[in-house]
Amino acid sequence: MGRRVRKKLDAVQRVFCQKICKAHRTVSLNSALTLAGILPLDLRIQEAAALYEAKRGVPQPILADREVEKRVAYTNTPHPAEQIELYFTRLENCEQVEEKSEHPVQIYTDGSKIEGKVGASLSFWDRNAEIKSVKLSLPAYCTVYQAELLAINRAKKEVLKNPATDFGIYSDSRSSLECIINYNSLHPLAVEIRENIKMAQKLNKTVALYWVKAHTGLERNERGDRIAKEAALRSKRKAEYDFCPLSFIKKQIRSRTLDTWEERYQQGETAKVTKIFLPHVVSAYKVIRKIETSSLTTQIMTGHGGFSEYLNRFKCKESPACICEPSEAETVTHLILECPVNGPERYDFENNIDLELKLENIPLILSEHTKIFLEYCKKVAKKAIKRNENKIS
Numbered sequence: 168m169g170r171r172v173r174k175k176l177d178a179v180q181r182v183f184c185q186k187i188c189k190a191h192r193t194v195s196l197n198s199a200l201t202l203a204g205i206l207p208l209d210l211r212i213q214e215a216a217a218l219y220e221a222k223r224g225v226p227q228p229i230l231a232d233r234e235v236e237k238r239v240a241y242t243n244t245p246h247p248a249e250q251i252e253l254y255f256t257r258l259e260n261c262e263q264v265e266e267k268s269e270h271p272v273q274i275y276t277d278g279s280k281i282e283g284k285v286g287a288s289l290s291f292w293d294r295n296a297e298i299k300s301v302k303l304s305l306p307a308y309c310t311v312y313q314a315e316l317l318a319i320n321r322a323k324k325e326v327l328k329n330p331a332t333d334f335g336i337y338s339d340s341r342s343s344l345e346c347i348i349n350y351n352s353l354h355p356l357a358v359e360i361r362e363n364i365k366m367a368q369k370l371n372k373t374v375a376l377y378w379v380k381a382h383t384g385l386e387r388n389e390r391g392d393r394i395a396k397e398a399a400l401r402s403k404r405k406a407e408y409d410f411c412p413l414s415f416i417k418k419q420i421r422s423r424t425l426d427t428w429e430e431r432y433q434q435g436e437t438a439k440v441t442k443i444f445l446p447h448v449v450s451a452y453k454v455i456r457k458i459e460t461s462s463l464t465t466q467i468m469t470g471h472g473g474f475s476e477y478l479n480r481f482k483c484k485e486s487p488a489c490i491c492e493p494s495e496a497e498t499v500t501h502l503i504l505e506c507p508v509n510g511p512e513r514y515d516f517e518n519n520i521d522l523e524l525k526l527e528n529i530p531l532i533l534s535e536h537t538k539i540f541l542e543y544c545k546k547v548a549k550k551a552i553k554r555n556e557n558k559i560s
Contacts, residue, residue: 180200181196184199184202187205189460189461189462190465190469191471194471197435198437198438198441202455202468204452204456218413218420221420222235227416235411236313236354240353244358251368253348255377255378256376261385269294271293271294272326272329272333273292273387274292274334274335276290276322276336276337276391277394278315278318278340279311279395279398279399280310280399284307284400285311286399286402287305287314287315287317287407288300288301288394288395288397289318289325290390290394302398303318303408304402304404304405305317305408306406308415312343313356313408313412316340316347316354316356319356320356320359320360323336327363331372333373335374337377338377339379340378347361428448428449429449440499441468441469454533463545464541467548470498474548474552475489475497490554491507497551502547504526520532
């Protein structure tokens with residue numbers, strides 16, 4: 168993106184970011200963005216462009232040799248007149264499951280993501296005992312949702328190969344089952360499952376879909392869960408399905424964006440006071456979410472407000488000196504850390520958190536003691552701002 172375009176975007180974004188965090192007009196874009204918790208507009212545009220390209224198969228460095236999971240084109244789906252009616256039955260407890268266990272072949276499917284690894288499973292039962300199990304492996308970047316759909320898809324393929332004619336497929340993933348019965352869903356696995364169901368019907372096979380509530384003590388479902396976890400943790404087989412989900416791509420693109428923003432934030436010459444409170448822009452969002460934004464908190468975290476040093480800089484006050492010492496500039500950090508006028512409040516606060524209030528400790532204190540630290544800062548800042556207002560008037 169050209170420098171001129173980025174400058175124009177920055178100018179536009181700075182205005183509404185300042186309004187969001189209730190900052191003075193003199194606050195820099197770096198500070199305003201951090202306190203508003205918003206990505207730079209040019210980086211957000213680049214994110215959207217990268218995602219658009221990835222969806223359409225344009226090679227992305229972050230994907231390496233991985234292939235993106237693409238939605239099936241409408242032209243490759245059945246005509247509405249050829250669509251079969253699909254539904255699943257909800258089973259809330261063991262009693263309801265027992266009522267629906269009359270199928271000669273029952274297949275319990277499950278997916279699992281544990282310790283960063285992904286697996287899926289199928290557990291085949293006759294009316295009373297497990298007759299076989301299948302473990303499926305997926306790459307670590309895949310999701311549980313993909314694993315659940317893969318397991319159901321594999322179950323459908325097993326139905327086509329099995330000489331039996333009556334099957335029950337049980338899954339505790341309601342989202343997967345809803346995706347399957349919804350013809351507007353163009354997930355490749357869901358489309359393939361629907362085709363397999365249609366093919367099974369042509370072979371005079373009956374296939375019933377069931378949603379089973381997870382972790383209700385049902386032995387067969389718990390067995391499927393254990394096998395899925397084993398598949399994730401121990402399977403050495405080649406991945407059964409290795410298409411990259413969009414969620415993984417978005418995560419990688421966002422990670423790249425945050426790295427760029429962090430570098431820009433650190434190298435920028437502005438936002439010096441904000442960096443004392445929030446040294447890393449990436450972790451700043453977690454702290455900002457816990458803060459109720461107000462004009463006062465923004466003045467404290469930017470230094471742009473009713474403090475002598477700031478007022479003097481903009482010719483609103485003759486001297487930048489603090490009331491405690493003519494040679495000491497009245498800045499936010501001085502008021503919070505050093506000013507003897509605020510000594511009693513500082514002493515009480517340090518005793519409250521059992522930690523000395525130092526410049527290098529501010530990010531840690533703000534993160535771990537957000538509420539009481541800001542209350543202390545507001546008390547100190549209000550006194551200085553009121554004092555300066557009286558002098559100016």
